[in-house]
Amino acid sequence: MEQNKEQNKTVSMPRIGDAAPEFKASTTQGDIHFPADYKGEWVILFSHPADFTPVCTSEFMTFASMEDKFAKVNTKLVGLSVDGLYSHIAWLRTIKEKIEYRGMKDIEVNFPLIDDVGMNVAEKYGMIQPNEDSTKAVRAVFFIDPKGIIRSIIYYPLSLGRNFDELYRVIVALQTADAFEVATPADWQIGDDVIVGPAGSCGTAKERMEDEDMDCKDWFFCTKKLDKQKVLNAIMKNI
Numbered sequence: 001m002e003q004n005k006e007q008n009k010t011v012s013m014p015r016i017g018d019a020a021p022e023f024k025a026s027t028t029q030g031d032i033h034f035p036a037d038y039k040g041e042w043v044i045l046f047s048h049p050a051d052f053t054p055v056c057t058s059e060f061m062t063f064a065s066m067e068d069k070f071a072k073v074n075t076k077l078v079g080l081s082v083d084g085l086y087s088h089i090a091w092l093r094t095i096k097e098k099i100e101y102r103g104m105k106d107i108e109v110n111f112p113l114i115d116d117v118g119m120n121v122a123e124k125y126g127m128i129q130p131n132e133d134s135t136k137a138v139r140a141v142f143f144i145d146p147k148g149i150i151r152s153i154i155y156y157p158l159s160l161g162r163n164f165d166e167l168y169r170v171i172v173a174l175q176t177a178d179a180f181e182v183a184t185p186a187d188w189q190i191g192d193d194v195i196v197g198p199a200g201s202c203g204t205a206k207e208r209m210e211d212e213d214m215d216c217k218d219w220f221f222c223t224k225k226l227d228k229q230k231v232l233n234a235i236m237k238n239i
């Protein structure tokens, strides 16, 4: 009964549009002050349930092998689990020295992994979801913009490994929406047509229907071409 009460307690969770909750923490790359240390950059803050577990290992290898790709779109990665620093260090060393998976080997994780044994950060970010597991973080992903605002959140249960191409697509879509004041339709990929805002936000419905650059399916549904190179020029960082 007591346990049920505990599991159903009300917790606060940050939402899209909120400022990312602040914290200081020890990580495998030294201490961080979040999100202040990432001002001017996009950051993906993500949690995993536990070190030395198979799904998490496959995820870390995949994310680490994509770190440069994220860096090119001004995006840093920050991981977290409710394990301690020595466990993190031993697990990452094991990954580098022993694990070969889907053509990935000798994988070095160079992004910070937060020590959150006290669950302080995990609680702040709603990463502990007791009806899934009360002692481990779920697989949460927070996309935070250069001003420290949470722009998207995705949660996965313990058993489901994330799709990292989708996480990259989310970052590129958010940056494209900001740079060109557009929205991105279902399954959008860079180079695909984008959605132009609703009538009123950019011309009347009649003006929009007559605009040759736009393809209007109806007054509320207009798309336009957005060249891949134009998007890349806007979002790629010269590094």
Ligand code: BEZ
Pocket: 049, 050, 053, 054, 055, 056, 057, 136, 158, 159
């Ligand atoms: C895993 O990463 O394999 C895992 C971790 C916690 C619970 C279930 C699976």
